[in-house]
Structure formats: structure tokens, C-alpha cells
Amino acid sequence: MRRRTAGLRRPAGLPRFARLRRIGLPYLLLLPALLLELLVHLAPMVIGIVMSFKELTQLYIGNWGAAPWKALGNYRISVDLDAPVGAALLHSFLVTCAFSVLAVGLCWLIGTAAAIFLQENFKGRGLLRAVFLTPYALPIYAAVITWAFLFQRDNGLVNHVLHDQLHLTDGRPFWLLGDNSFVALVVVAVWKTWPFAFLVVMAALQNIPKDLYEAAALDGAGIRQQIRRITLPALRPINQVLVLVLFLWTFNDFNTPYVLFGKAAPEAADLISLHIYQSSFVTWNFGTGSAMSVLLLLFLLLVTAGYLLATSRGRKHADG
Amino acid sequence: MRILRAATVTATVTALAATASGCGGGTTFGGGGSNDSPKTLTYWASNQGPNVEADKKILGPELKKFEKRTGIKVKLEVIPWPELLNRILAATTSGQGPDVLNIGNTWSASLQATGALLPWDKRNFDRIGGRDRFVTPALGATGAAGKDPAAVPLYSLTYALYYNKRMFKDAGISQPPSTWDELVANGKRLSKDGKWALGAEGGQLANNIHQAFVLGKQHGADFFDAAGKPTFTSDGAVAAVKQYVDFMAKDKIIAPGNAEYGQNQSLRDFAKGRTAMVLWQAAATTFAADGMKPADWGVVPVPVPSGTPGTGRQTNSMLAGINIAVFKNTRNLNGARKFVKFMTSDAEQRLLNKTYGSIPPVRTAQLDPAFNRQDTKVLRETLTRSAAPLPQIADEAQFETSVGTAIKDLFADAASGHAVTTESVRARLAKAEQQMAQ
């Protein structure tokens, strides 16, 4: 990039080059990102979309070119709600939606609250900040396995506290089987993800000028009003991205349910990523798995478009 | 304008994707290998010892021996179990793989279907001393019936019933059970005061399948018919699954908490004296690691309905184990065959199986006294007499997932006090069968 700027010193061509440079600069800045995205994300995605139209079972895995085209066959299986695969997929889709909304809401709430509470300096603030980021630093596999231990029926901490020490439950409930597994999944996901929200909001808070608060305080605004009138509006641009990002993340989260429940999650916690894993990696039938992924992609695109439209309208107003 | 731009972008990406992945990707496994690089071999070993490093130490000297004899240097990579199948998958897809590799023997038919493995026809088998060197049940787990095997048996394992001697004595039981009726009767006497008779891994799909498969055999039911169609809802299959789940639901000799076990907690419960029996493959080293002395446990063949273990309805174990296979597009075919011959030679079989606690599938190697101890004797006799391989079908993984999940769900029902009836079992299995049909 530097070299290009240096080469512009020919006086005669300056206006034309300057113009070219002005138009070209943003593209130049985007180039490295674009190339990497093409290589690592977009090309595999296109291959994935092509795969979804093929019968890519283990018979053809060694030679993709020979796999017969299946047209919409893979999609038909995925959306046929009368057949078990389609019905299970729909169920798991709904579970995933509920899970994502709940987990994202909690992550955002806890993250934002923690960031606001840590905004002001007090003793031990730095330590707390590092402590709050530990879930993020621990290897996922070990952290989730630890949670699985905590949730064990007979030997886990959760039942030890709820049943043995506080006597809140009659029997020892299962947390990793049946309906409770949804709760367990949400707890683990929130524990694992909220530090990200915390981190992002905390960084964003630093850009709010202090004098705004002082002015508001002089006007007699209480803490709650300051948060509502200054902090939250100032966080809007970041929140817009953050919530979206959290949503996409939790929606596609694979590691948490996989480590927590193994290959087969209980129905109440049967996330869609596990389904896709089962209908691709476990069975080596990548056609169906890809078709499900493409459907998921379409749905998420729709949600994202709606979300961005809804949230940007207000912002454009503000930007003028 | 905008559409045009989007179209251009799409076209570029597609073109890039196509070129990058070699026009739709993959490699053809034609020809059957070459001998372009006769001096080296890459070998992917599965993790058989206590850890990967230990495996390297165990296999290292043997590979040196091989190099001294043949001049071929073997590059060893020991791959942990969670990674092995995905690594093989990636290798199969791209053609970028090892020359020789270990596979779980239940994967044989699936991997055979990919066409990535060298078929062991008579000619290839003759180069390593012939088929007859191996015990028949082990050969049954090397690929689909009627096709040339995709791999050669390397280490074999079977199930046995491990029991806690002290707990049996305390309950006044003089002999370990040899039939299921005895096991249930004993179990009811053992299950009291917070202790339980039998351990199970309700959340471990593969284990569920292994138990249900054997019970199915005993009820005269296979989970697939001759054409490879699933028959999960046959009376025999339903009865088999119900019998297994009933140990918890009706007989109450398995602790409800076992429904969620999936990390081998049942082995630890056994070692700590919380359960009196467990059905497992070679577990001696695990018990030792958990602090249980070899004198404290006994081992007998897995029970049968009546009589003694044998074939057909007297089957009492699935045949577990590891096969060794050659990647079809190896660049050192002769060397790979030599290496398989080396690994299945009597001397190596004795040594490696002894070290890993498994049983050699090679007949002559079984004569070693190490396979005549209290535990290995039972395992060895089961292997030659009464073990059967899981259905050798390309969809084995799907079978494991669908039926394994059905049993997991049934255990969850039983644990939370819901009734487990023939109808509810049949309904779960019907769902599993439908999933297979896709």
C-alpha cells in the first residue's frame, strides 16, 4: 500500500492519479480481508451449496465429481414434516430459536450490567475484570466437561446444593436428561459467552465522554436515568452488532451441546448444529447436512436482514 | 446493475471454488497404489495404550525392528480416538492420507464403501500368510459379507462380566451368574443400601448397541435382514432392547443415575465398590488405575439365556477390536503389505496384544500363556467360541446413532419413573428405523 502511494509522485498525472487513488483506496484497504474471506469462507460455502444438490454419501466421498446430482432431493428430506427427519429438524429448529433468544438476552443483560458496574473505578476493579474473562480463557472442552460434572444427578454439585444442602427438591432431578437439560444448556452457554458481551460493551463504554455524565448529574439525573439517557443510547451502534453476533454464534453453537450431551442430545436440548453434525459427519452423508445448512443460512439471512433494517432505521435518523 | 454485480461476484467465487477444489474435489482411487517411494511408510496408529506417548514408546522399537529387516522407515503418528475418524474422513476425501492405518473394526464396512482402502483378496492375503491364520469371528468384522475384506484383524476384544468378589460374598452368593435369570436374581440381592448390582453406560450410544445386539442374537433377531434393510421392530429386537432397559426399569438392578453415564463412570463405580457387576471389554488396567486390586474382582463370560456360550442364540459378545488397513493410493504398496505382515506376525501379535491387554486374532499367537490368565482366558475363549461381529453394513454409524439414541431415551424414561412397555420400546425403535430409511 505504501509503495503505491510513493509511486504517485509524477507531477503531470497527479490529478488523475489522485482521483484514482481516492476511489481505489477503500478497495485496497479491503483487499486482504476480501482475499482471505474468499479463500477460507466463501469458496467453501459455495462448495457446500453445491454439495447440497448432490448425493454425497460415503460411496462418493472419495470422488465428489462422480456423486450423482440429486436436484432438490436433499431439501425435500429436510423439510418433509411428516417424515421423522423433517419433523425432528423442525423441532430442533424451534428449540434452537428459543435457546438462542434466551441465551443472547441473558448474555447481553449480564454483560452490559457488569460493564456498567465496573465503569467507575474502585479497588479490585482490574482483578474483577480479569476474573470475568476467565470462562473465555479456559479451554472449552474442559470447561464444559466440568459443567457436565456439576450437573450429574448423583455426584454433581448442583444436586448436592439444591437437594442435600438446601432441600429444595424432593428427589434428585436429572439435569442432563429430559426437560431440565434445556436449563443446563442455557446456563452453560451463558457462562461461556457472556464475557464476550462484557468485553465488547466495556470497550464501547470508554468512548462515552465523561462530561456528558457530569452535565446530566448537574441536571439532577439519577444513576438510572443517566444509564437510560446516556449510556444505552451511546451503546446502540455496538449493541446492534453485538446482539447480532451473539445470536449467530449461539444459533450455530456446536461445542457446548456436543461436549455436554455427547452425540445424542435429549430432545429438549437438541440444537440444530448437532442435527447437522449427525446428518453429515456421523453418517458421512454430506448432501443432506449441506441442504440443512443452506436452509439455515437462508433463515439467518432473513433474520439478519430484518434485524438490520429494524435497527438501522433509528440510527440513520440519529446520524442525520 | 446491482444484480449484475452480484452475479459477477457469485461467478468469480464459484470459479475460484471449483479450481481450488480441483473441479468438485476429491481424488479417484484407481489403480490400487504404486511403489514410487519404496523406502518410507506413514502409519496412523490408534491410541491403544494408556496415552499417546506410551503408544509411541511401545510401537517405536517395533518399527525400528521392521526398518532393520526391510530397510523401510515407518513414520508413526498415534491419533487419539476423538480425532481418528475425522482424520480418516479428511484423508479419504482428499486422497492425502497415510499408507497404513488402524481402524475400529465396526467402521470396516463404511470405509470399505468409500473405496479408499485396499481390498484384501486372496493374493494379498497370501502375501501375509493366508486368511486361515486368523480366527473366523475376527475376519467377520473386516467388511461386508461377500466382498473382499477392507482390512486385516490386528487386536481383538470381547465382552466379559466383571464382578466384585467381596460384594458377592457379603450377599451370600457363592457363584457368579451364567444365565440372565441368575443375574437378575443375584442382582436383586445385591441392590440394597445404596449399592447396585449392575453398571451401565446409558448415555453411551455404542455401548448400548453392543449390549442390545448381543441380546438380539439371543432372541434370534438381527437388526438387519439379509438385504441390509433395518428390522428394528421385529419381536426379537424389541424384546432384546426391553430386556436390557428392564434391568433398570423392572428388575431395578441398575441405578437410575446410570441413565446419564457416558464417560465410563460405571467403571469407576465398580472400582469403588458402588456396583457389583459390569459388562465390559478388557477393563483390568482401568480398574487398577482406579485403585482396585486384581484379587478383588473376578471375571466370567457374559450370561446367556440358558446353557453355555456358543454361536447363534448362544452368542454372548459382540466382537470388538482394531483392524489394520492399507490406503489404496499408497505410494509404497509392497512396503505396506510387508508392514501388515510384520504387524500380524506371531511375534508382534503376542507382544503387542499382551501389552495392550487385547487378544490376538491370530490363532497361533493365542497360545502364549499371557492369554490364559483369569481375565484374558475368558476373553480369548469368548472370541473363538461365542462372539459375533456387529452388522457389517455401510450405514453402521447411523445404526449406532439411531438405535443407540432410542435406548438412551428409554433409559431416561426408566430413570425418571416412566413405564417402559413393549409398546413404548417398539415406538422408539420404529422411529429409529424410519431415520435409517433416509
Added chain:
Amino acid sequence: MASPSVRVPRPSRRRSPMAPPRSFLWTRRIFLTALTGFVLLPVYVMFSSSLKPLEDVSGAFRWLPSEVTIRPYLDIWKTVPLARYFTNSLIVAGSATVCSVVIAIFAAYAVSRYRFRGKRVFTVTVLSTQMFPGILFLLPLFLIFVNIGNSTGIPLYGSRGGLILTYLTFSLPFSIWMLTGYFASVPRELDEAAHVDGCGPLGALFRVVVPAALPGIVAVAVYAFMTAWGEVLFASVMTNDTTRTLSVGLQGYATQNDVYWNQVMAASLVVSVPVVAGFLLLQRYLVAGLTAGAVK
């Protein structure tokens, strides 16, 4: 576990009109204590499990281990080559973070400061990559890498380079979006002032915008690091014995019949310590924000 002390120096509370009321302080105290408990609970269990002999790990839960041993901490180095995995992880995650942040800064600057054709297509496309389930990228990407390797001789598969490339791209989309947001909150007057001072666009970026958005950049860097640090699936397929990273290597404590839980926990804690220490050092920059940039 120290409960967070949230005392504000008294004099300042008296004097400043901004001093938070008592109810706020109590809410804060309770909330932060509860949150610390929630965060540290599993960490504590990991710690206490890591001090137990293997046979005690899965017994009935007790707050205090009945028998304490440091054996697991000695054994972890022998069971798997932990130090090598750790170095690999550090190299991979570190390089991926640096590259990703730099590339994202360029891209985000373009998006936040320029109007150009294809801007929307770019941002939406980049975001859409996050909607495709990650596991399905695996095989195609692997194929691409192998084919690039075969045709150009660049070993992307099995090497750290390929993994770095993969991870840096994984974190790019969010990094670009987040940084665009942070850059947008840096007032444009600052850029213009820099232009007046004779800075080119890149000068304005690095002299003004980057310092002003430093907390955001640090946050993004932490995110990029963690993405690379914790990734399991791609690492398990794209690495071999010598390049294996920590997240995958930890599974080496599990064999078919037995999992050395105490060692898993001990190793996880050991490898997390440097990372948490890194946070402690970095968090200073998380709060040096706009003020630092604006003063210049």
C-alpha cells in the same frame, strides 16, 4: 475467592455531585459478588478436582477434597507433550490475532470512513459467512488446502500456517463489524484535524483513529485470540503430531476406557494462567480510550 470490594473512597463521594447513591452501591456489590460466584464456581471445581487422586474425582461431590495431591500437576507433562501443544497454540493464536486485527483495521476503516460501490455487498457477505454452520466448512476447506498444496507446494494442510490462515479468517467478519462500530463512534472531526495537519488517510488512521479506538481494538484482539485458542474441530483435522494445538491436545488425556480427569483439569488451569495474566496486563488498555486519543 476474594469477594469484590466495591468501596468508593469516602471523600470523593461527599464532594462530587456524581457520587452514586447507596442503593446503587449495594446493587453493585450484590450483583458483582453473585456474578463472581457464578463465574468461579466451575473454576473452583476444576481446581479441587485437579488436586484429587484419580479414583476420587468422580465420587460424590464434596466442597473440600478429602485427600489432596499435586501428582496430577506433575503427571500432565508426561502424559501428553503439553509444553509443545502450548507453544503451538501460542504461536497459532498469536499470529492469527495480530494478522486478523491489522487486516480488520484496514477493512473497518474503509467501511466506516469511505463511500464506495459494493460496500453493502461486502459487509453483508462477510456477515453471511457466520450463518453457515462451521462444521460444514471443514471438508471443502480441507480440500482447497490440499489442492493448493498439491499445485503450488505450499503446505497449508498439517502446518501451522494453514491453521493461522484459517483462524484469522474465522475472526475477521466479527472483527470488521465490531471495529466498524468502534470507528464510527470516533468523531470524524478528529480525522479532519489530522488531515489539516498534513496526514494522509493512513496517517489519520494510525495517528488518530486507532489510538482513539484502542479499547475496541483490544477487545477485538482478545476475541480473535480466543477464537483461535479454543477451536477444536478444524485443529483436530488440520494438525498432526507436531503441530497439534492445546484445545485438541487436551483430549489426549482421554483414552478409550479411561479419562484422567484430574490431569485434564490441572492442565486446563495451568494453560489458562498465562492467558488470564495476559488479560490482567491488557485490561489497562481497555480503559485508555477516547481521552488518550483526543488529548493529542
